[in-house]
Amino acid sequence: MKVDVVWRRRGAAQLAACLVVLAACTATSPGAHAAGPLGPSERPEAYFNGTAYIRLSRPISLKQLVGLSFRTCVGGELFSQRFEGYTLHVTALFEQVVVSWARPSHLHRKVGLAKETLDNRWHWVGLRYNSDPPSLLLEVDKDTQIISNVTWNPELLSPGPLEAGGATLLVGNLFSGCIHEGPQLEFFAANTQQRNALFEHCPLTTDDCIDRKDVLRIQPKDYCYNEPCMRHGTCISRHDRYECHCTARYTGNNCEVDAGDPCEPGPCQNGGRCVEDTRGDYTCDCPPNYHGTYCELEVSLDPQCVAGPCRNNGSCSVPPGAESYVCDCPPGYTGRNCETDIDECAASPSPCLNGGVxxxxxxxxxxxxxxxxxxxxxxxLNVNECEEERNICGHGVCYDTYGGYKCACQLGYKGERCNNVSACASGPCGAGGACVEESGGAGFRCVCARGYLPPYCAPAPPHPASCQDIVCPPRSHCIPNMMITGVIAKQVMCVCDIGYYGAPGVSPNCSSLEAVCEAGACLNGATCTLAADHFNCSCAPGYKGTAPTAARPLLPCAPYLALFVCLDFCSVA
Known part of the structure; x- marks a missing residue:
């Protein structure tokens, strides 16, 4: 990115004024869209079958957090935006997530972050603008990858026409799986057009991705929802019906028939006492030396069992004709002597989901x-942090994700919870500039790309083709080409008459030597002092340049005259 101008603002009071100006410019600029986050919609989740897509009416801005959550075994394009040859795509591929983009007359570019996301689990992907220093980050869950800064892929910091009001923004095109909305990608019905997308909780099964193919299955009906077994048994919901497994006291298809006291038939043996519970089941309270569901097992008096080899309440017996004892272990234990606690956590896959221990x-x-x-x-069960802690995002809007949340900050704020003041968070430098914070976020400076003008890096007007197309202001005249230090700048412009000073351009502010300091001859916060036949510029820190003389009466070339070889008084150091 050719850097032509740096514009500064410092101080909290100036920041407030800048944001007011920015809001006014945003409201009146062609193609501008609302800068603040909209918040979650009434239908935040949708299923895409590979032919579905959602088109959103409000284009995204790369100067604000944009992202979504997705779940798939197949992958595909998560979201894309295009306008007149400018394109941006974010795609989930095998073992990586890729951001690719293109501009007219330029080669396609792409940057990826290596991470497996085609595993039928929920993942977050987002693009986050970092204002200090200016950079664009790709986020995949908790991993990040820089995809643009002022020296590498800088075009993404000033995407220009890509963010135009007429840009086409699609979500889920050529994607198979589920998508949960996020910042700038909200599924409000009034702001969307869609084809074949199903707005509902993700209907995919929780199976592992074996054949890399998602299968849309209708959620099975819960036939036990209304408790048809009348709480007198256990209801089992089958594919097309329910089954009632009744307790001992009840019978019938719905356990509706009271069969009487389950203890009356005397199910407990060897003097065991039958005890009925509130559900109609019973248990047997066994006398000493007996055990089992019905007290049917006698504790062996074999010398091998008298020593009590069976641990953890295991039952010892010596089968007829056997030479050694055996232990009947209670649930949860195993081993010859019931000494081993069965580790239910050792099962594969783990019984705890989503990273639970x-x-x-x-x-x-x-x-x-x-x-x-x-x-x-x-x-x-996903925790909705946005509902549990209402002010979790401070000066921002909370978007729930599976396993977490994301904060989309209001203008002037940044940080994970939008609690830090940021002059650059609102993107005050427009599409043609990069914003650099100063004074701890209370001030900023705009670094404008070639073809963009200060103070907010707005697009420069086209240069006139000849002197007939331009009317120069007083104390200046037009020249078709201008020679500076041996280089011809092939631009039509106005230059100051002899004895006057001003930056050459379409409308220079030509002043006499006595008024040159008041006219702002020295750039970028420099101090201007007058001498007998010239003036001096004492540059602010971070800038350099030389003062004009009678032999070189022109001021340094204006920031927007990119073809000049500048005398460069007080330019970037």
């Missing part, structure tokens, strides 16, 4: 979901 228990396990963004017995 499995903690083994006796014949059971628990899941520690801390830090995962999920809750539930198996960490299977």
């Amino acid at each position: 499995c903690q083994d228990a006796v014949n059971n396990f628990t899941c520690d979901c801390a830090g995962t963004g999920y809750t539930g017995a198996r960490c299977e």
Whole structure:
């Protein structure tokens, strides 16, 4: 990016004024769109079958956070934007997420971040503008990759026509899987046109990606929802019906028939006592030396069992004709002597989902979901941080993601929770400039690309073709070509008459030597002092240049005259 001008502003009071001016410019500029985040929509999630897409009416800006969450086994294009030959694509591919872009008369460019996302799990992908120093980051979950800065792929910092109001923004084109909306990619019905997209919770199964093919399945109906078994049994929902597994006291298709006291038939043996519970089931309280569901097992008096070799309440017996004892282990234990606690956490895959930590228990396990963004017995339920903590995003809007959240900051703020003041967060330098923060975020400077003008790097007007097409202001005249230090700048412009000073251009402000300092002859905060036949510029830190003399009466070339070889008084150091 050819840098032609640097424009500065410092101080919190000046920042407020700048934001007011920026808001006015945004409201009146052709193709401008609302800068603030919209917030979550009424239908945040959709399924795409490879032929579906959603077109959004509001183009994205790369100066603000833009992103979404997705889940797929196949991948495809997540979102794209195009306008008159300018294109930007973000695509989920095998073992990488790629950002690619193109401009007229330039080669296609792409940058990728190596990460496997085609695993039927939810992933976040976003583009985040970093104002200090100016850069654009690709985010995939918690990994980041710089894809643009002032020296590498700088065109993405000043995308220009790509962000025009008539740009086409698509989500999910050529993508198979589920997408959850995010900042600048909200699915409001009033702002979208769509084809074949199904707005609902993701209908994909939770199976591993084996054949790399997503299968859309209708959620099975829960036939047990209305408790048809009347809480007198266990309801099992089948594919097209339910089944009632009744407790001992009840019978019938819906456990609706009371069969009487389940203890009356005397199910407990060897003097065991039958105890009915509130659901209609019973248990047997066995006398000493007996055990089992019905007290049907006698504790062996064999010398091998008297020593109590079976641990953890295991039952010892010596089968007829056997020479050694055997242990009948309670649930959760195994081993010859029931000495080994079965580790339910050792199962593959882990019983805890979404990164939950499995903690083994006796014949059971628990899941520690801390830090995962999920809750539930198996960490299977997404936590909506935006609802649980209303002000989690400070000066911004919260977007829930699977396993986390993202904050889209309001104008003038930045940070993970939008709590830091930022003069550059609103993108005050427009499409043609890069914003650099100063004074801890209270001030900024705009670095304008070639063809853009200060103070906010607006597009420069076209240069006149000949002196007949230009009317020079007083104390100046037109020249078709201008020679500076042996180089001809082939531009029609006005230059100051002899005895006057001003930057050459379409409309120079030509002043006498006595008024040259008041006219702002010295650039970029330099101090101007008068001498007998010239003036001097004492440059501010970070800038350099020389003062004009009678032999060189012209001021340094204006920032927008990119073809000049500048005398460059107080230009960037």
